Structures are given as structure tokens and as C-alpha cells.
Amino acid sequence: MTAALQTALVLIALLLVKHLFADFLFQTQRMLSGRDEYVHVGRAQHAAIHGAFSFGVFVVLGAPLVFSLVICLAETVLHYHIDWAKGRHAARCQHSPTDAGYWRAFGFDQFLHQLTYVAMVWAWAFYTL
Template identity: 50%
Template sequence: MLLLCLMQVKHMFADFFLQTPKMLSGRGEYLHSGRAQHAGVHTLGSILVFVLMGAPVLFILITCVLEWIVHFNIDYCKARYSDSKKLTPQQAAFWRAAGTDQALHQLTYIAMAAAWLKYAT
């Protein structure tokens, strides 16, 4: 539970407090450096969480590289979908896309916690 709580706090800061204008603009293009940086902020936060939890270095490296790849692609898919539909916050579909994006990130943390239980404890 502590691991998941720490991941929630990390996610809140990385997704809602630490995004820069560069991270938020142009997200519909695949090779977007701002999205790469945003996924990197998440990865650095996860590294910190796993270090605090005493996970082995190799586990941290593999898990956090995978998280970066998954996070980058989840955000890309949401951006492409939102751009293709020209969604705005005034539309319900915008919030469904945002909710799906957030749910996929949360499921990623559950998978990371399951991997931690299986391989790192």
C-alpha cells in the first residue's frame, strides 16, 4: 500500500505540478521532446519511490525504462485522439479521454507494484 500511495503522490506532482509549457504543447506529434521530458519526470519520480522502498538497482532500471515507454505512448495516444476529435474541456469526450489516460497510468502503477512484489521483495 505504501508503494502505491507514493506512486499516487509522484503522479500528482509529475502530471499536475511539474509540467512545463513545452511538455503541454504539440503533444499530437509522436517524437515530441516535451512528452519525452514529461515521461522522464515520471520516471525520475518512480526511481525515487523505488529507492525509498529499497528495490534493487536492476529492478529499478528495467521497471522505470518500461514505465517511460508506456507513459510516453499512453500520453501520445490520448493527444492524437483528442487532437483528431478536436476535443475541448467543454466536451464530455475530452473528460472520457482524460479519464482513460489517467486510468491507464494507474493500471501501470498496479503492474509496477505487482512486479515489485514478485521480483524485488
């Protein structure tokens, strides 16, 4: 296995661990309320935590600082909008955790976040190798 492939796999693993903490363990009530509002301080804080933690992951693995900053700012903006779209959908549909629609939306939201990490690793490989 090449060093680049090993680093890519470690990068994906660290981004997934980061996701667990930022998306589930570090959520506050402010971040969870008002999910359907477009301008929302709590969602901005939540997305910023994602971007900051991802920045740490890229820097620890030796990615260039400018690249790390740009890719993580893009992730922050994308994460904000994915979560807003899910919140808006949930408000319109009035789904609760007992409804299948809630879990479909939750699963699609998580799928989009995971695709974001695949794109980030692809960008890392394209621009830094």
C-alpha cells in the same frame, strides 16, 4: 498486516503522489504543446520525470537498483505512448474541456496510468519478495 503488504500500500501511495506532481504540478508549456506529435521533446521530458521520480520511490523503499531501473524505464516508455495516444485522439476529435469526450479521454488516460502503477507494484512483489 504483513510487512510486504504494508510496503506495497506505501509504494502505491507514493506512486500516486508522484503522479500528482509529475502529471499536473510540474508540467511546462513545452510538455503541454504538440501533444499529437509522435516525436516530441516535451513529452519525452514529461515521461522522463515520471520514470525518474518512480525510480526514487522504488530505491527509497529498498528495491534492487537493476529492478528499479528496468521497471522505471518501462514506465517511461509506456507513459510516453499513453500520452501520445491521448494527444492524437484529442487532435482528431477536436474536443475541448467543455466536451464530454475530452473528459472520457482524460479519464481513460489517467486510468491507464493507474493500471501501470498496479503492474509496477505487482512486478515489485513478484521479483523482490
